[in-house]
Amino acid sequence: MSYLPLPPPGATPLRVLTIAGSDSGGGAGIQADMRTMALLGVHACVAVTAVTVQNTLGVKSFHEIPGDVVAGQIEAVVTDIGVQAVKTGMLASSAVIAAVADAWRRLELSVPLVVDPVCASMHGDALLAASALDSLRTQLFPLATLVTPNLDEVRLLVDIEVTDTDTQRSAAKALHALGPRWVLVKGGHLRSSDTSCDLLYDGACCYEFDAPRLSTGNDHGGGDTLAAAIACALTHGLTVPDAVTFGKGWVTECLRAAYPLGGGHGPVSPFFRLT
Ligand code: PXL
Numbered sequence: 710m711s712y713l714p715l716p717p718p719g720a721t722p723l724r725v726l727t728i729a730g731s732d733s734g735g736g737a738g739i740q741a742d743m744r745t746m747a748l749l750g751v752h753a754c755v756a757v758t759a760v761t762v763q764n765t766l767g768v769k770s771f772h773e774i775p776g777d778v779v780a781g782q783i784e785a786v787v788t789d790i791g792v793q794a795v796k797t798g799m800l801a802s803s804a805v806i807a808a809v810a811d812a813w814r815r816l817e818l819s820v821p822l823v824v825d826p827v828c829a830s831m832h833g834d835a836l837l838a839a840s841a842l843d844s845l846r847t848q849l850f851p852l853a854t855l856v857t858p859n860l861d862e863v864r865l866l867v868d869i870e871v872t873d874t875d876t877q878r879s880a881a882k883a884l885h886a887l888g889p890r891w892v893l894v895k896g897g898h899l900r901s902s903d904t905s906c907d908l909l910y911d912g913a914c915c916y917e918f919d920a921p922r923l924s925t926g927n928d929h930g931g932g933d934t935l936a937a938a939i940a941c942a943l944t945h946g947l948t949v950p951d952a953v954t955f956g957k958g959w960v961t962e963c964l965r966a967a968y969p970l971g972g973g974h975g976p977v978s979p980f981f982r983l984t
Contacts, residue, residue: 710955710958710959710962712749712982713749713750713751713941713942713945713955714750714945715750716750721752722750722751722752723750723751723752723793723941723944723945724751724752724753724754724790724791724792724793724944725742725746725751725752725753725754725792725793725794725795725796725937725940725941725944726753726754726755726756726783726786726787726792726794726795726796727739727742727743727746727753727754727755727756727795727796727797727798727937727940728756728758728779728783728795728796728797728798728800728809729742729755729756729757729758729796729797729798729799729827729933730757730758730759730760730761730771730798730799730801730827730836731757731759731760731761732761732763732930733760733761733762733763733764734763734764734765734929734970734971735976736765736929736930736970736974736975736976737830737929737930737933737976738761738798738799738930738933739755739757739798740930741930741933741934741937741976741977742796742798742933742934742937743755744934744978744979745933745934745937745938745941745959745963745979746937746940746941748979748980748982748983749938749941749959749979751941751944752790754786754790754792755782756779756782756783756786756809757774757779757782758773758774758779758798758799758800758801758805759771759772759773759774759799759801759805759836760772760774761799761836763830763834764971764973765929765970765971765972765973765974765975766832766971766972766973767830767832767834767973768830768832768834768836771801771836773801773802773804773805774801774805775804776804776805776807776808777808779805779808779809779812780808780809780811780812783809783812783813783816784812784816787816787818788816792820793820793821793943793944794820794821794822794823794940794941794943794944795818795820795821795822795823795940796822796823796824796825796936796937796940797809797822797823797824797825797849798825798827798933798936799827799836799837800827800837800841800845800849801836801837801838801841802837802838802841803838803840803841803843803844805841806841806844806845806848806849807844807848809849810844810848810849810852813852814852821854821855821940821943821944822852822853822854822855823853823854823855823856823857823936823939823940823943824845824849824850824853824855824856824857824889825856825857825932825933825935825936826845826856826857826858826862826866827862827932827933828842828861828862828865829861831928831929831974832973842865842866845866846866846887847887850884850887850888850889851887851888851889852888853888853889853890854889854890854891854943854949855889855890855891855892855893855939855949855953856884856889856891856892856893857893857895857932857935857936857939858884858892858893858894858895859895859897859932860894860895860896860897863880863884863894866884866887867880867883867884867887869883871894871896871899872899873899874899874900874906874908877894877896877899877906877908878908878910878915880894881894881908881909881910881915882910884910885910885911885912890911890912890949891909891910891911891949892909892910892911893907893908893909893953894907894908894910895907895932895935896908898922900919902922903921903922904919904920904921904922905919905920905921905922906918906919907920907953907957909949909950909953911949916950916953918953918954918957920957920958920960920961921961923961923964923965925964925967926969926974926975927967927968927969927970927974927975927976927977928964928967928974928977929973929974929975929976929977930976930977931960931963931964931977934959934960934963934977934979935956935957935959935960936956938955938956938959938960939952939953939955939956942955942956959979960977962979962981963977963978963979963981964977965981966978966979966980966981
């Protein structure tokens with residue numbers, strides 16, 4: 710695959726702000742976002758929304774950051790450093806979502822916003838209060854350039870069980886009606902057992918993305934990594950379909966390079982770029 714151009718040493722890189730939770734195990738969340746952004750030559754700014762207490766076996770608990778502190782981090786970054794894209798991950802609660810949406814409007818942000826609607830960990834531990842789903846739908850989705858739900862998140866957000874291409878399209882349409890410019894419904898292995906098929910929809914056209922599905926138990930942080938790579942590609946001015954093509958290629962390479970860690974699921978890894 711071809712990569713994004715790296716900044717020359719000493720030159721200020723493009724910047725992405727990730728608004729997300731910390732994973733103490735280093736596999737997902739902010740840590741995954743920062744790894745991908747660094748290895749794509751993009752400077753990561755961070756607004757922490759929650760501190761999770763977790764390892765590779767699961768999330769034990771989390772501490773939510775107050776909404777005014779999340780908004781303060783966003784304001785501090787965009788008024789000084791400036792960013793060319795924003796990505797959201799774990800948002801924890803409706804108070805945090807409201808703070809992000811308010812800050813977005815108050816600061817008149819108009820850069821691409823990639824919303825990865827993180828609801829739960831791969832072990833099923835809740836990372837978003839059930840009562841916050843409505844805030845996600847009504848306050849954040851209308852601001853988003855792209856939302857990237859997996860099938861569990863689709864079920865929670867629009868109550869559609871995706872089982873084939875037709876239901877994947879219906880889900881994309883229902884999600885698009887909530888206001889984002891583009892929707893990427895990550896399909897898992899719907900069309901065949903050895904490909905991963907995602908559907909991108911902009912209200913008019915559907916684009917299908919098939920990539921080899923790699924069976925590894927070490928896929929922690931895969932969704933974060935995909936959305937982070939898409940956000941990086943958008944800073945370079947790629948169109949959304951081209952950015953998704955890039956992100957899919959990137960996460961496939963990161964899955965190939967995933968490594969075992971602890972007693973549970975290891976992380977996808979961009980370290981292949983260092984060799
Ligand atoms: O991969 C989703 C995710 C995002 N953010 C945090 C997480 C997880 C999954 O566990 O812990 C902080």
